[in-house]
Amino acid sequence: MNFDIAIVGGGIIGVTAGRWLAERGLKVCVVERGKLASGTSAANFSWVNASQKTTDAKYHHLNALGVRLYAELGDEFGYEALGLRQSGSITVAAGTTGIAALQGQAARLAALGYPHRLLDPAELQELEPHMAFAADTSGLLAPSDMILDAARFVGAMAARIRALGGEVVEDCPALELLSDDDGQVSGLKTSEGEIATARVLIAAGPDTPDVLAALTGFDGFATRFPVVRVPGLLVTTPPVSPGLVRHLLVRDTPDEFHVFPDFNGGLRLGSDDADARITEDSSVNEQRDAARLLLARMQALAPGFAGEACLDDCHIRIGVRAVPQDGISIAGPLPGAEGVFVIATHSGVTLAPALASLMAEVIADGVVPDMLKPFTLDRLPGFGG
Numbered sequence: 178m179n180f181d182i183a184i185v186g187g188g189i190i191g192v193t194a195g196r197w198l199a200e201r202g203l204k205v206c207v208v209e210r211g212k213l214a215s216g217t218s219a220a221n222f223s224w225v226n227a228s229q230k231t232t233d234a235k236y237h238h239l240n241a242l243g244v245r246l247y248a249e250l251g252d253e254f255g256y257e258a259l260g261l262r263q264s265g266s267i268t269v270a271a272g273t274t275g276i277a278a279l280q281g282q283a284a285r286l287a288a289l290g291y292p293h294r295l296l297d298p299a300e301l302q303e304l305e306p307h308m309a310f311a312a313d314t315s316g317l318l319a320p321s322d323m324i325l326d327a328a329r330f331v332g333a334m335a336a337r338i339r340a341l342g343g344e345v346v347e348d349c350p351a352l353e354l355l356s357d358d359d360g361q362v363s364g365l366k367t368s369e370g371e372i373a374t375a376r377v378l379i380a381a382g383p384d385t386p387d388v389l390a391a392l393t394g395f396d397g398f399a400t401r402f403p404v405v406r407v408p409g410l411l412v413t414t415p416p417v418s419p420g421l422v423r424h425l426l427v428r429d430t431p432d433e434f435h436v437f438p439d440f441n442g443g444l445r446l447g448s449d450d451a452d453a454r455i456t457e458d459s460s461v462n463e464q465r466d467a468a469r470l471l472l473a474r475m476q477a478l479a480p481g482f483a484g485e486a487c488l489d490d491c492h493i494r495i496g497v498r499a500v501p502q503d504g505i506s507i508a509g510p511l512p513g514a515e516g517v518f519v520i521a522t523h524s525g526v527t528l529a530p531a532l533a534s535l536m537a538e539v540i541a542d543g544v545v546p547d548m549l550k551p552f553t554l555d556r557l558p559g560f561g562g
């Protein structure tokens with residue numbers, strides 16, 4: 178069958194890009210080797226934000242575009258239908274150093290034009306009444322930040338692709354890129370047959386290097402494509418009393434730790450040091466040990482929470498980030514391969530609509546918009562950089 182574009186990967190990046198391209202009138206086919214949103218899009222912290230991305234202005238603005246486009250999508254499709262919640266986020270800190278860090282972050286957000294408000298201890302306590310904050314704890318509220326049930330969002334975007342005449346096929350691994358004598362892509366071989374198309378977008382998340390190697394037959398992609406896999410631990414508790422935690426909360430000191438009210442009525446917890454304790458192959462016991470740490474921290478912050486006592490009822494998962502070598506996104510044409518495009522990024526929950534809208538211009542119009550230029554692959558060694 179003929180399509181204008183085939184997309185490899187049914188995670189949030191591939192399916193959102195497919196929706197944007199289908200809205201532009203392209204006939205889209207997304208192929209997913211397993212079930213939709215079963216990769217990293219099923220195991221992440223769900224935080225749609227630009228509030229934490231302040232060191233690189235271009236990367237901040239890309240994330241801020243993602244946040245703005247979610248608000249537009251929420252108005253178009255309905256927030257509930259997308260699994261999108263306007264929760265806002267609050268970063269909390271105590272002590273002179275911690276509060277100075279919050280003020281520094283607020284100054285950077287002001288310079289970047291991202292909505293935020295410093296909260297004094299009384300305001301913070303009013304917004305999160307069940308937390309036992311230390312007396313001098315202050316907060317930084319980012320009201321535009323949201324949380325997203327990525328699986329529900331992917332389902333809604335896939336439905337839209339189908340409604341626009343495209344296809345989204347599960348249990349259909351892509352096997353090989355087909356090209357003509359001039360090296361131009363002519364199709365994609367999958368387990369279910371061949372798709373005739375002159376354009377292929379690879380959106381395979383942390384598997385991007387291996388998928389590129391398998392599809393092109395060039396093993397060098399597996400070893401040299403500049404994306405590394407970084408695992409993280411996610412703990413989802415059973416339901417807690419409603420309103421126990423009201424916003425997405427990040428505590429930087431004394432130990433970094435983050436939590437939000439999850440879609441099941443429980444809490445989802447994570448922290449940088451719990452991530453550092455695990456690998457992709459960590460045993461169940463190792464994962465439970467790291468989860469204990471998170472549950473204990475949560476109980477210290479919210480004495481009404483059951484803590485370790487609910488460990489056996491928690492859902493503990495490891496998600497794997499695709500982190501490009503220089504920490505920012507990769508999105509654009511694959512240099513030297515006519516008709517092949519790649520998106521590989523961390524923060525893909527936030528960035529999916531931004532990268533999808535900008536990549537639609539690259540793929541449909543053949544123009545790399547200025548906003549995307551810092552993120553194309555040709556900046557990196559081995560690809561022209």
Ligand SMILES: Cc1cc2nc3c(=O)[nH]c(=O)nc-3n(C[C@H](O)[C@H](O)[C@H](O)COP(=O)(O)OP(=O)(O)OC[C@H]3O[C@@H](n4cnc5c(N)ncnc54)[C@H](O)[C@@H]3O)c2cc1C
Pocket residue numbers: 185186187188189190191208209210211212213214215216217218219220221222223224225226349350351352380381382383384388407408409410411495496497498499520521522523524525526527528
């Ligand atoms: C612990 C953790 C916390 C995170 N927290 C956040 C957060 O709070 N906010 C945020 O913005 N981001 C967060 N992220 C990052 C975010 O989850 C990812 O950037 C995003 O989900 C990536 O989506 P993706 O579509 O690129 O990848 P994936 O969801 O992994 O999708 C890729 C898909 O490609 C498929 N595939 C692979 N090979 C083939 C093939 N040969 N043929 C067909 N299909 C194939 C896979 O099965 C998979 O479904 C977090 C990640 C982790 C691990």
